[in-house]
């Protein structure tokens with residue numbers, strides 16, 4: 068099937084989302100809550116809205132959730148989309164005024180300050196939920212959405228240090244607005260109010276993760292914990308192969 072995005076013909080399969088098709092064809096659509104590591108879109112930030120024209124009928128859809136089922140024409144940056152995207156960004160900026168990334172996007176899209184939007188002072192989180200989804204996809208589920216309305220937030224149960232968090236830092240890495248605080252020195256990592264010991268590679272001394280993270284990986288693969296970094300593990304594997312098959316490395 069062929070659809071047109073910003074005038075460019077794009078080949079696609081039925082059911083693929085518009086965002087996937089656009090990205091594959093090098094067409095930029097801004098997103099906050101989408102991450103390639105997560106199979107499904109969330110449609111939480113709404114920044115990826117686009118305008119579609121289906122047999123003369125125009126509508127605005129959220130591209131990360133919209134499955135293509137007919138030969139539509141798409142505009143990613145029409146006047147209407149530009150106007151609505153600026154409004155969405157203004158709302159996100161008032162929800163998370165401390166996020167440097169959102170401020171950068173606001174400058175790029177020339178978003179005006181809208182006085183009637185009440186700012187949530189000191190906030191960086193836009194409540195997209197990507198962090199909780201990432202944690203759940205690791206089958207940990209240490210964080211989730213709590214409260215409602217303006218007090219809605221992502222937290223561990225009761226805001227206490229979580230008994231199940233392994234300190235992997237995936238939630239902080241995937242957060243699009245830098246809202247999750249992770250501090251680290253050579254020996255420890257602190258996240259969600261809990262401090263973890265860091266483990267170093269037995270051969271080169273590089274940090275390879277928290278003790279809980281390594282033990283959990285070992286438990287899932289039904290192996291003993293491996294205290295080597297990726298590079299040293301590859302070297303060890305190469306040496307085993309060389310010894311086994313008698314060639315030099």
Ligand code: SF4
Pocket residue numbers: 201202207208209210231232233234235236237238239258259
């Ligand atoms: S650091 Fe904790 S809360 Fe964050 S993804 Fe890892 S296990 Fe989940």
